[in-house]
Amino acid sequence: MPREVEWTDTEEIGILLQEQFPDTDPYTIRFTDLHKWVTQLPGFIGDPNKSNEGILEAIQTAWHEEYEDAKDA
Numbered sequence: 001m002p003r004e005v006e007w008t009d010t011e012e013i014g015i016l017l018q019e020q021f022p023d024t025d026p027y028t029i030r031f032t033d034l035h036k037w038v039t040q041l042p043g044f045i046g047d048p049n050k051s052n053e054g055i056l057e058a059i060q061t062a063w064h065e066e067y068e069d070a071k072d073a
Helices: 010-020 031-039 053-072
Strands: none
Touching (some): 010 031, 010 053
């Protein structure tokens, strides 16, 4: 069973997004799509209405770090 995550679990969400979309550069994703992808993650229990630009930026940054690590591996 997937771990439950909320908006504040930005690093964990970044890892999950990298696993789901390994070939996608996070900085090419619009925030509207990022919001949708996060809310559709297995284990996501956050309120879809509780996100904001700052949270989405933090998730995008965390995901980008995972993306770069995967490219270097």
